[in-house]
Each structure stands twice: as C-alpha cells, then as structure tokens.
Amino acid sequence: VVDWTPDGRGVRVLDQRQLPGTVAWLDLYTLDDAVFAIRTLAVRGAPAIGVVAAMALAMCAEQAAAATPSRDAFNEELARAAAALRASRPTAVNLPWALDRLLAAAHRMAGAPADVARGLSAEANAVRHEDVAMCDAIGAHGLAFVRDGTRVLTHCNAGALATAGIGTALAPVYAAVAAGHAVSVLAAETRPVWQGARLTAWELSQAGIPVTVCTDSMVATLMRQRRVDLVLVGADRICANGDVVNKIGTYAVALAAHAHDVPFVVCAPWSTVDAATRHGDAVIIESRPRDEVAVPCGTPVVPHGVPVENPAFDVTPAALVHAIITDRGVHRPPFHFS
Amino acid sequence: VVDWTPDGRGVRVLDQRQLPGTVAWLDLYTLDDAVFAIRTLAVRGAPAIGVVAAMALAMCAEQAAAATPSRDAFNEELARAAAALRASRPTAVNLPWALDRLLAAAHRMAGAPADVARGLSAEANAVRHEDVAMCDAIGAHGLAFVRDGTRVLTHCNAGALATAGIGTALAPVYAAVAAGHAVSVLAAETRPVWQGARLTAWELSQAGIPVTVCTDSMVATLMRQRRVDLVLVGADRICANGDVVNKIGTYAVALAAHAHDVPFVVCAPWSTVDAATRHGDAVIIESRPRDEVAVPCGTPVVPHGVPVENPAFDVTPAALVHAIITDRGVHRPPFHFS
Numbered sequence: 003v004v005d006w007t008p009d010g011r012g013v014r015v016l017d018q019r020q021l022p023g024t025v026a027w028l029d030l031y032t033l034d035d036a037v038f039a040i041r042t043l044a045v046r047g048a049p050a051i052g053v054v055a056a057m058a059l060a061m062c063a064e065q066a067a068a069a070t071p072s073r074d075a076f077n078e079e080l081a082r083a084a085a086a087l088r089a090s091r092p093t094a095v096n097l098p099w100a101l102d103r104l105l106a107a108a109h110r111m112a113g114a115p116a117d118v119a120r121g122l123s124a125e126a127n128a129v130r131h132e133d134v135a136m137c138d139a140i141g142a143h144g145l146a147f148v149r150d151g152t153r154v155l156t157h158c159n160a161g162a163l164a165t166a167g168i169g170t171a172l173a174p175v176y177a178a179v180a181a182g183h184a185v186s187v188l189a190a191e192t193r194p195v196w197q198g199a200r201l202t203a204w205e206l207s208q209a210g211i212p213v214t215v216c217t218d219s220m221v222a223t224l225m226r227q228r229r230v231d232l233v234l235v236g237a238d239r240i241c242a243n244g245d246v247v248n249k250i251g252t253y254a255v256a257l258a259a260h261a262h263d264v265p266f267v268v269c270a271p272w273s274t275v276d277a278a279t280r281h282g283d284a285v286i287i288e289s290r291p292r293d294e295v296a297v298p299c300g301t302p303v304v305p306h307g308v309p310v311e312n313p314a315f316d317v318t319p320a321a322l323v324h325a326i327i328t329d330r331g332v333h334r335p336p337f338h339f340s
Numbered sequence: 341v342v343d344w345t346p347d348g349r350g351v352r353v354l355d356q357r358q359l360p361g362t363v364a365w366l367d368l369y370t371l372d373d374a375v376f377a378i379r380t381l382a383v384r385g386a387p388a389i390g391v392v393a394a395m396a397l398a399m400c401a402e403q404a405a406a407a408t409p410s411r412d413a414f415n416e417e418l419a420r421a422a423a424a425l426r427a428s429r430p431t432a433v434n435l436p437w438a439l440d441r442l443l444a445a446a447h448r449m450a451g452a453p454a455d456v457a458r459g460l461s462a463e464a465n466a467v468r469h470e471d472v473a474m475c476d477a478i479g480a481h482g483l484a485f486v487r488d489g490t491r492v493l494t495h496c497n498a499g500a501l502a503t504a505g506i507g508t509a510l511a512p513v514y515a516a517v518a519a520g521h522a523v524s525v526l527a528a529e530t531r532p533v534w535q536g537a538r539l540t541a542w543e544l545s546q547a548g549i550p551v552t553v554c555t556d557s558m559v560a561t562l563m564r565q566r567r568v569d570l571v572l573v574g575a576d577r578i579c580a581n582g583d584v585v586n587k588i589g590t591y592a593v594a595l596a597a598h599a600h601d602v603p604f605v606v607c608a609p610w611s612t613v614d615a616a617t618r619h620g621d622a623v624i625i626e627s628r629p630r631d632e633v634a635v636p637c638g639t640p641v642v643p644h645g646v647p648v649e650n651p652a653f654d655v656t657p658a659a660l661v662h663a664i665i666t667d668r669g670v671h672r673p674p675f676h677f678s
Contacts, residue, residue: 021643022640022641022642022643022644023640188649190557191531191633191641191642192557193529193531193555193556193557194555196641199633199634199641199642200641200642200643203642203643203646204643204646207643207645207646213646214646214647214648214649215633215634215642215646215647215648215649216633216648216649216650217531217532217556217588217589217633218531218555218556218557218592219528219530219531219556219557219588219589219592220588220589220649220650220651220654221592222591222592222595222654223588223591223592223651223654223655224649226591226654226655250555250557250558250561251555251557251558253560253561253564254557254559254560254561254592254596257560257595257596257599258592258595261595295529295537295553295554295555296537296553298636298637299636299637299638299639299641300637300639301637301638301639302360302361303360303529303534303537303538303637304360304529304537304538304541304553305359305360305538305541305542305545306360307545308541308542308545308551308552308553309552309553310552310553310554311526311552311553311554311558311562312554312558313558313561316558316560316561316564317561317564
C-alpha cells in the first residue's frame with residue numbers, strides 16, 4: 003500500500019479514508035501532500051506511517067538538492083521538512099523513529115546535497131524493505147499457529163494496510179494461505195472507527211481470503227459456539243511484563259478467548275516492545291472525540307448533551323496472552339522483555 | 341410511552357423510530373395504524389407491544405360495536421382485528437398472550453357488542469396497569485441491589501420505552517432515584533441497532549438521571565478500571581435452569597462482569613420465565629438482515645459481497661448470573677424454574 007510513484011519522484015499511497023467504497027491512490031509530490039495524507043489518516047498504521055514519512059523526507063531531500071547546491075541551505079530545508087512530518091501525527095511512535103533515522107544518516111554523509119539526497123532515498127528504501135521483511139518474519143513465525151482450516155478472529159486492522167508488507171496480525175494468515183492452507187477470518191467491526199469492517203474485511207476479500215464481519219458484541223458468543231480457533235491481534239505497545247496496549251475492544255476479545263480456551267496471540271514488530279514501561283497500567287490512554295461514538299457515519303445516535311466514553315486503546319493483561327509473535331520469534335509467557 | 345389519546349378513542353404511542361433526534365407521538369385510530377406501528381418498530385419492547393395490542397383490539401371492538409348491533413358480526417370483526425395484530429410481529433411473546441386474553445374475555449361476556457366493547461376496554465386497561473405494576477414490583481425488589489452512588493451498566497433498552505411503566509432492567513434505577521439515591525448509568529450502545537445509545541440514553545437523560553454512552557467494546561475495560569458497580573439487563577427468555585436469552589452482546593457483558601466480580605443481575609417479568617425450555621442452547625436464535633451490521637445509519641462500512649454475522653440474541657449461562665429479579669421477587673442461584 004506504499005510505493006514510489008511510477009516516475010520515481012513522489013510517494014504513492016492507498017487512500018484508506020475512502021475504503022471500502024472507493025479504491026483511490028494518492029500521489030504525494032510535496033511536503034504538504036505528505037503531511038496532509040498522514041494527518042487526515044489517508045495513511046494509517048504505525049509501520050506504514052513510518053515508511054511513508056521516510057520516503058516523503060527522501061523526496062523532499064531530492065527537491066531541496068535540485069533547488070540549491072549549498073549544503074547548509076539543504077540541511078535547513080531537510081530539518082524543516084522533518085519537523086513538519088514529525089508534527090503531522092504526534093502520537094505515532096514509528097514516525098519520529100523513521101525521521102530520526104534519516105536525519106542521522108544525512109548527518110553522517112559528506113558531499114553535495116545531490117549525493118546526500120541519493121543516500122536518503124536508499125535509506126528510505128531500507129526502511130521500507132525492512133518493514134516488508136519484518137512482516138514476512140512475523141508471518142513465518144506465526145505459521146506454527148495456523149493450520150489448514152483454522153478459523154481466525156481478529157480485531158481492528160493490523161494487516162497489509164497498516165504496513166508496507168503483509169501486515170502484522172494478518173501476516174500469519176497470508177503466510178498460511180501462501181503455504182496452501184485454507185484459512186478463514188472473522189473480522190470484528192471495531193467500533194467506533196470500524197477498522198475491522200472497513201479495512202480488514204476489504205484487504206482480505208481483495209486477497210481472496212474468506213472473511214466475515216461481526217459486531218464487537220458478537221465475538222464472545224461466536225467463541226461460545228466454537229466458531230473461532232485462534233485470535234490474532236496487533237499491538238500499539240508491549241510492556242516489559244507482556245501487558246499489551248492495543249485498539250479499544252482487544253481486552254474484551256482476550257477475556258472471551260480465555261473463557262473458551264481459544265489461544266490469544268499478539269503479533270507486532272519487535273520495535274513495539276517498550277521494555278521501559280513495566281506494565282500496562284503505566285500507559286496513558288488517549289481519549290478521542292465524542293463524535294466518533296455519538297455520530298457514527300454522520301448520523302447522531304446518542305442524544306444531544308449525553309456524554310460518551312471514547313478511550314482509543316485498552317490494556318490486555320499478560321495473563322491472558324497465549325503468545326507474542328515478533329520478527330524476532332515467538333515469545334511465550336512468562337514474559338520478561340528487556 | 342403508551343396511553344389512550346385525550347379523546348379516549350385511540351391509542352397514543354411514542355414513535356421510537358425517530359429517537360433520539362425527534363420526539364413524536366403517534367395517535368393510532370385504526371387497526372391499520374396499530375399494525376403499522378408494531379410492524380415498523382414505532383413500538384418495541386415485548387411488554388409494550390402486548391399493551392398496545394390489547395388497547396388497539398379494545399379500540400377496534402368499540403368501532404365494531406358502533407358499526408353493528410349484531411353480536412355475530414361484531415365477533416367476526418373482533419377476530420379479524422386480532423388476527424391482523426397477531427401477524428404484525430410474529431416473534432414477540434407478549435403480543436399473542438395479550439390478544440388471547442382479550443378474546444377469552446370477550447368469549448366469556450354475554451350482551452350486546454357495546455357492552456362487550458366496554459368490557460374489553462376495561463380488560464385492556466387491566467393489561468396496561470398490570471404491566472405498570474410489574475415494573476414497579478421489579479423496581480421495589482431491585483432496590484436491594486442499588487445504593488446511593490451505585491454506577492450501573494446496562495445493555496440494550498429494557499426501560500420505560502419497552503413497557504407501559506418504568507421498565508424492567510431500569511426499574512431498580514428509577515426506584516432508587518425516587519428513593520433519593522444518586523445513581524448513574526453507563527449505557528452500552530448495543531450494536532447493531534443502537535438501542536442503548538438511542539433509547540436508554542434518551543429516556544434516562546429525559547428523567548434527569550446521569551447517563552454516559554460507551555461502545556460495546558469498551559465495557560470490559562471500564563469494568564477493569566472499576567467504573568461499574570452493578571450490571572442490570574433485561575431478558576427475552578429465561579430458561580428453567582436460569583440461562584438467559586437476551587440481546588446480542590449480553591453474554592460478553594456477563595463474561596466481563598464475572599472477570600471483575602461485578603454482580604450481573606437480570607430483570608424481567610415473571611412471564612419471561614419459560615420453564616418448558618430446559619436450557620439456553622435449546623433456543624433457536626433469530627438471524628437478522630445483513631444491512632443492520634453492514635450499513636449502519638445508511639452508510640456501507642462492510643465491503644460489498646463480504647458476509648456478516650447477525651444473531652439478534654445470545655445466551656448467558658446461568659453460572660454467570662448473580663440474581664434474577666422478577667415481579668415475584670429476587671431469585672438466586674441455583675435456579676430451578678418450574
């Protein structure tokens with residue numbers, strides 16, 4: 003879902019705001035284009051945001067090098083572009099990481115702006131290819147959990163749309179299908195923003211993988227009916243003790259899985275592991291706007307003046323986590339990340 | 341939410357389809373009006389449907405008595421009206437019960453059509469007043485569970501809007517507030533039809549009772565944060581062993597309550613107890629249309645061609661039920677209804 007434009011001068015991304023109704027690609031040719039795409043969630047998913055930011059910064063470097071032969075003026079322009087990209091989505095962790103990586107690379111490079119710009123394009127490609135490889139590694143490790151006929155339940159979207167590769171939570175599904183297994187997926191719709199219905203269902207159906215959507219409120223009952231063999235979810239942060247911070251609703255899925263002996267498996271890049279945070283309750287959870295809950299799809303369903311709760315994430319205690327799959331391998335409880 | 345029109349010649353109901361945006365009353369003056377109101381869910385909630393059907397049949401009896409002095413012609417017209425009302429919502433259990441009660445009363449009455457019609461109006465009033473009394477009794481028994489400061493979570497709408505009185509699940513809340521207690525309510529939005537957001541939040545805010553809406557996916561996390569003291573839900577059917585059939589999503593709430601030692605209490609009329617059904621898994625669960633899940637508020641969120649699950653109800657095993665409150669009192673486990 004992230005690539006260079008065919009002329010190699012811009013960044014092409016799938017506009018996720020318009021899914022599933024419209025499949026539209028956005029070609030980002032300026033800094034403003036890139037900032038706008040990230041800010042408005044045309045690009046989402048922490049890994050994908052990091053990749054797009056790196057590629058956009060490399061693009062800006064090429065433009066600056068074409069505009070000036072002065073290394074000082076070039077450096078100034080690069081810093082300005084990085085600052086604008088950094089501010090586009092303050093909470094995503096991969097975004098500053100990718101930008102700092104490219105700025106450090108530029109700092110190390112001697113030579114004229116044009117040489118540095120070429121080096122940054124190579125570095126951005128490395129960021130992108132490492133993301134693809136990270137997804138592939140999660141998929142390979144995840145094969146141990148997915149058999150022919152496995153019925154997977156997932157929440158939110160931690161798929162190809164959230165990365166430059168085959169996703170994180172969905173990587174084992176794609177890997178198993180590639181290995182010739184028949185795998186089906188139940189996608190919980192993921193209120194309030196519908197990432198499961200809109201994005202997970204879309205990308206799996208595009209890939210020809212059988213997918214069915216249910217409301218979040220149906221997950222427990224479908225497990226009670228023995229309709230789910232395995233839960234695969236992503237993570238926004240994994241604490242030292244194995245507590246998992248992920249999209250709101252994940253904890254309810256974990257409780258239901260625990261009650262029905264369904265393995266609850268978390269898939270995430272190793273970079274998601276935050277060993278400095280001891281446990282999940284130390285994480286401050288973002289509270290998002292009322293209208294996401296109160297005015298779904300533009301129609302008010304909550305009476306005027308009635309307040310809502312809207313935490314963006316929840317904490318699933320490590321005790322409910324069967325395994326954590328990262329690009330480094332399969333981690334089993336008890337978890338002690340350092 | 342159900343009364344005679346001021347002139348006494350029709351039935352007045354609150355049009356629940358338009359909540360919470362518009363508060364509109366429907367005056368039902370003909371058999372067709374009443375059938376339409378029930379079929380299109382302007383009136384919903386099994387107890388409320390039963391009351392409206394009884395009142396509408398009494399109204400039809402008055403009209404038939406005015407049109408003919410012949411008892412045979414009157415009886416024929418009464419049977420025709422009852423059949424039309426009975427077919428308006430085939431699955432609601434209180435609907436045939438209320439109609440059969442009025443037909444049996446008519447059968448017992450001697451005299452001219454005008455006398456029978458008067459008797460049926462009295463019988464319909466009895467149905468209505470018994471429903472109000474049933475709600476009051478549940479509220480009184482439920483007071484044992486609600487203290488000053490209790491934070492209640494409820495799912496779906498089993499409130500005043502679903503009955504002729506103060507509701508079933510919400511009756512203890514109204515009773516506690518009337519007794520001077522400060523009670524607040526978290527209403528789970530109740531996908532796919534939003535009864536929690538649209539109806540429960542509306543009726544509680546109208547009553548001046550603090551209510552906050554959350555998505556169904558947030559309930560478990562709010563319990564983990566110790567934000568819920570008590571769960572009160574209604575029931576569509578209670579089996580002999582105490583298994584509870586209720587709106588989809590109830591089981592997930594029960595699992596979360598169990599995990600966090602929050603009492604899960606079911607409130608329903610005694611008529612909901614179905615001693616002939618041994619356990620919940622013997623109940624056939626209605627599957628409802630795709631668009632309720634796939635096209636919320638008129639906007640497609642599920643990709644074209646992707647199937648959905650849409651069971652209308654789920655089964656909460658008796659082992660998760662802390663108590664069942666009916667108009668007959670508080671029932672504690674182990675449950676053996678007969």
